[in-house]
Amino acid sequence: MRILIQKFGGTSVSTHERRNRVVNKIIKAKNKGFSPVVVVSAMGRKGQPYATDTLLSLVSRDFRNSSPLSIDLLMSCGEIISTVVVADELSKLKMDVVPLTGGQAGIITDDNYNDAAVLRVEKGKLTSILESGKIPIVAGFQGVSENGYVTTLGRGGSDVTAALLGTALNAESVEIYTDVDGIMTADPRIVSDASLIEKISYNEVFQMADQGAKVIHPRAVKIAMNGNVPLVIKNTLNDGKGTVISNSAAGASGKVVNGITSMDDRVQITVKYSENKDSENYYTLLDELANNLISIDLINVFPYEEVFTIGNEDMDNFKIVMKNLGLNYNAIKECTKIALIGSGMRGVPGVIAKILKVLSRENIKVLQTADSHTTIWCLVERSKASKAINALHREFLLGEK
Ligand code: ADP
């Protein structure tokens, strides 16, 4: 059996017209001799009736925080509705289909509601559906705990379902259909002349996804990489080739930087020794933040100060921790962390210098930088982020093929 996973995102299944395209892609795969396993997301985006955010808005914030088990049950409904609607459209065309929840498809998770980790995939039911020539339509983003409760896999988690099934079923490839042509050199909503990346390595895409490129979930990239299953990102609305992600694509573009991504809502924190020298807590601060599950990044420790960033969502918690420790600090809110990613930058001199030159030419203050073998980060004020990303995109010639 030549198994192909075809995952369709929220916008791809949002209208009857779009679902026609979805149905055509599935039938085409079947006619080519594949046994497709379809994974679907909830229909549409925020504001549309069955989108995940719309379902979440049906209950109070307090309930959301106090009953994650209930919230997973609520959020799972969006994908379940999608499976049945897509199944209906396929059966009108005489296709034999079986819509399934994540649990029915054998996705067994721990009970970490809202962000459950997958323990295993019990593939018996899916395999027998495929062997009978039928097409399983699986609700993405969800599983079931060993106690039988519905769980979800973290926002954007339908990609994770697709990659998991691809690996478990030894699929020829995992196709992720969305509303853009593939992985672009930057978010096309920020950079209008962002260009399509035709081939890219798992590692680079993982970095892009992890650093804010919403087009694919980073965990899906890791799972596909570990299972050595090629991932292809395509546009539901056309027949373009999309982006092929595999191991053989490292350095395929020959460029120093392959893509630019960004994360908003960062807060830069500076804790000065001179303002806290009477407190022994100065040296245990980073441990205390870890104990309170506040994740920090871009950490620079100097003899006279510690500088790092946290997410805006952790700010209330952070204030409490700092108050309890009796430490003074300075916070710059509304920052954006920009990441320039490319495996070709390893060992190439002058890349950071070039970035700083471009940003200073554009009068954009760089609040902090950091680098690894494949990524350079710069922190800027959010109001300047779009200008900075566009300038960097031009400087590294990413709009040009
Ligand atoms: P889906 O509902 O299909 O899963 P998502 O909204 O999760 O779609 O992801 C697709 C979106 O990701 C695109 O509409 C695009 O704006 C955004 N995006 C961010 N960075 C990139 C990038 N580098 N390449 C392509 N799309 C990107």
Ligand code: ASP
């Ligand atoms: N519907 C879920 C979400 O909005 C999962 C997904 O779209 O992948 O996060």
Ligand code: MG
């Ligand atoms: Mg998505």
